Amino acid sequence: MPAKKVINASVSPKGSLETLSQREVQQLSAAGSGSTYSLFRQCALAILNTGAHVDNAKTILEAYQDFDVYIHQQDRGVRLELINAPADAFVDGEMIASTREMLFSALRDIVYTESELESQRIDLSNSEGITDYVFHLLRNARTLRPAVEPKMVVCWGGHSISTEEYKYTKKVGHELGLRSLDICTGCGPGVMKGPMKGATIAHAKQRNRGGRYLGLTEPGIIAAEAPNPIVNELVILPDIEKRLEAFVRVGHGIIIFPGGAGTAEEFLYLLGILMHPSNAELPFPVILTGPASAKAYLQQLHEFVGATLGEAAQQHYQIIIDDPADVARQMTSALGEVERFRRQRNDAFHFNWLLRIEEGFQRPFDPTHENMASLQLSRNLPPHELAANLRRAFSGIVAGNVKDKGIRRIEEFGPYEIHGDAEVMLPLDRLLQAFVSQHRMKLPGGADYVPCYRVVS
Structure with missing residues (x-):
């Protein structure tokens, strides 16, 4: 640079x-x-x-x-x-x-x-204390707005996406904005910018001057991915786990666009939570979407979930290909169910208190070489626990790709080794190879990607 x-x-x-x-x-x-x-x-x-x-x-x-x-x-x-x-x-x-x-x-x-x-x-020794801390940080940032109906849509996806995929995210954001929905992303470029950009135009068309473009990040991410200028509310959480919890506490539904290791990390975190028995009845709409050219990518991600977490995990989301208006219609309809559920249970609109998040999903994971090598990746684990460990594996890959500390560790000690059963490692290896071949690990035009990991079965 x-x-x-x-x-x-x-x-x-x-x-x-x-x-x-x-x-x-x-x-x-x-x-x-x-x-x-x-x-x-x-x-x-x-x-x-x-x-x-x-x-x-x-x-x-x-x-x-x-x-x-x-x-x-x-x-x-x-x-x-x-x-x-x-x-x-x-x-x-x-x-x-x-x-x-x-x-x-x-x-x-x-x-x-x-x-x-x-x-x-602050008591960070238990799950309730961690959630309380996330709540207070968001409240201090004036992010929580009581009595506003559920309309905050979280958009996840990659910073390293094609021009066609980026334009598609803008179209989806535009359709969401026409329906007066607000946008929350990780605040950087790519998918984190596209939906906000589309929504700003739609909000202007609807004379909606109160449109919210909420960006949630953490120090290691913000240093690698500067916020996009559309963000009008920025919150920096202290680590990735609290950032992820903030997404699912303030968001009322989530749309997942094409991405790479970071998107897989977020998706697995979400599935691990939604698969917990305590959350079985809680409505939380999740839509995977992309243009027609991204159909193979979405199918690969869907197959990976099925191969590692099982068919039950696949029931927690729907896939919509190349139809921005339908994505927005489906999300708007589902948000109506979220509102009805929260009214019946007397749960807050501005913070999803009823969502159960186990402490294992909240504890910061430090991706040292030792911690990455000792992750338990086996189909013998309960699916939500396997999802949590797969999330940690992808978190380490993100660190090795873009975070200063992770990059320096790879330079000093070589690539991470990820160990596990073959029935988990083989689908994981296929997915990661697809990310590399599709240039989803780095911004296009850069140097050839050198993996910061080695999959061992």
């Missing part, structure tokens, strides 16, 4: 996080908590790179090694001093409004996370 023009600037927030305590400022300074300062610097640099076509955190960090950010507490509030910031984040010396909003959203979430984790109010 060639070095770009840089700029020095001073910027203050609008509408949120007008003040920090002296202790919080100290935490975020280079002289204070080094890890907190490094985390915010990394997230800030990613946000300032919004629009850049780079999906490698290590590359971005190395391209802007002289970038720095200082937090100043003033009588009138907080001010950020940016040194050698990417010039593309500015117009005539003024920071683009959406970039400024997201920059201070990152500061807000990192400050809240650090403050809460050090307090006695």
